[in-house]
Amino acid sequence: MTDLPMPADASRDATKSSLLVADARTRKRNAAEKRFRSYGAAAIGVALVALVVLLSSIIGGGAGAFRQTYLSIPVALDADVLDPKGNRDPAEMSKVLTLSYGRVLDAAVDTAVADGGIEIEGLSDKDIGGLISKEASAQLRDRVLADPELLGTTVETNVLVNGRVDGYFKGRVTMESAEADGNTSPQQLMLAEELKERGMLVTRFNWDFVTNPDASDQRPEAAGVGVAILGSLYMMLVVLFLAVPIGVAASIYLEEFAPKNRWTDVIEVNISNLAAVPSIVFGILGLAAFINFAGLPQSAPIVGGLVLTLMTLPTIIISTRAALKAVPPSIRDAALGVGASKMQSVFHHVLPLAMPGILTGTIIGLAQALGETAPLLLIGMVAFVREFPAAPPEGLFDPASALPVQVYNWTQRADPAFIERASGAIIVLLAFLLCMNVLAIVLRRRFERRW
């Protein structure tokens, strides 16, 4: 087999190259590898830059939504105005409109300005009254109705200020832009500046953004994502309780039990196709099937959940099947070899081993559903909803919004303050997605077994 030892003749030595010098072919190969590596590094670089730009623009635009300016002033709750009958009967008191509370608040702000000795040239009553949000009187009314004892006293109140004034402290509104703005004026902003110096106007962390419902076009400062979070949560519950059992059971059947014939091939192809169907098509399907045919209410999380279930099922089925396929066949043989039935081998051995993959696929499917907007627009989740839905299961049929739809909704509004709100809602949405992905990783680590 081995050749005879070569005589060390001169011609051979001449063609033999030194190992210390790379020959042309090697140099070429190394250069190609280097080039390829730099392409890869460049791709990663571009991706990272894009990510940084995206995140910084969202956080830069949305961080403001988590800070809000409040005016803290003593408000004298005039019993004659707020309870004309004077019997503290909540039913009677609820007949008093928000308008009256507005007057009480206006008076309080006037007093505060006068007491503070603030004098600004050209400051009108409209400027002073417009300093506070239109929402503030409604909030005060709710507070008084909840606790009638407050009537007749003077309470220290944190009042939401107008979105423009709030925007001034966040840098969105300037003196120049206020000049041309019908909703504010430089004098109003100067007044706000003065109040801030006196410590009456504070900008602080804004939990209300997370807990409040949406607000009308005139009151961006009061808008929050509370209803949207609840709606999204309800929909995720529906998806979790429908898509996961159905999807996992379907994949187990298809992968482990179903005969491999033309019908299962057709089903398989169709599931793959369904995964690629645009989500808006599912929205139309949901509109036709669940609302028009089944008569379920519009804007309800149950319908949204059902539509998202249909949309998530293919994702869950495909990833679960992949996870089941990845379990080595030797484990199935081992189980069958000791006399386990097909079902025992699947449930005792295959499923636990496929669990990390199934969980990851499921959570990614849920995350995808959480961010889905288009189908929800079609089933009426885009409606303006201020009422919180009740607790499930009844609440599933109440109107609600959803986070991505809320983002879409706010970007349609005229007031630039809503852009900040929309970015804030995106931050909330991203935070939820991040939590879900972290959960996926944690569960994966936890269930992963080595062999």
Added chain:
Amino acid sequence: MYDTNRMENAVGQDDIKISARKVQVFYGDKHAIKDVDVDILDKTVTAFIGPSGCGKSTFLRCINRMNDTIPIARIQGEIRLDGEDIYDKRVDPVQLRARVGMVFQKPNPFPKSIYDNVAYGPRIHGLSRNRAELDEIVERSLRGAALWNEVKDRLQEPGTGLSGGQQQRLCIARAVATSPEVLLMDEPCSALDPIATGQVEELIEQLRQEFSVVIVTHSMQQAARVSQKTAFFHLGNLVEYGDTDDIFTKPQDSRTEAYISGRIG
């Protein structure tokens, strides 16, 4: 009925445990096993030898109906275990496999503890009434697989953490734990080093006391070392079947002789 059968048959070494008649196996269009007739004896090690792809593993998997799991496989003919046709419509393969255990080529312990690996079979077949009985079965099985002394202090550790040879003996213990009557081994030593192979071979000799052992092997030396009966398969046919000594010293068929002397295969 099965019990009386067993009593009648539990006489000596020459009892026929498994008898196969005119067994044909098709994988789709491929005729993998042709007309195999063989009688496998109780308390005997029977070796199946032959070149790769000759059908010896396929035939082995027919004996506990593992081929049922391959959708395209079709089996004709009859295989009788203690006189009962195992391909009868009324036979549930699950029950059959509890009586005909199997050890595979690659050690395939479950990713569970050593204890759970062995206890799995008895658990699903309800062979123990309480924990103490189960403990006893596990110990007996591990002793039977010559593994007890090595693992008795770490029964709760994962079976996958053992060495290759230990894993294979764990798989044997797992197969033995359901008290089978026949033990099928599909090249049990092909993934093991010589020392582990020696241990498993020694074990096979012990197992013969209790079971009928059928072993598929690529190594003729191994067949000669461990078996009393040898069957030579070639291209799906059972060419020759007889006492191991006879097969290796005076083969009747020219193909057997060619294989044994290393000219084919």
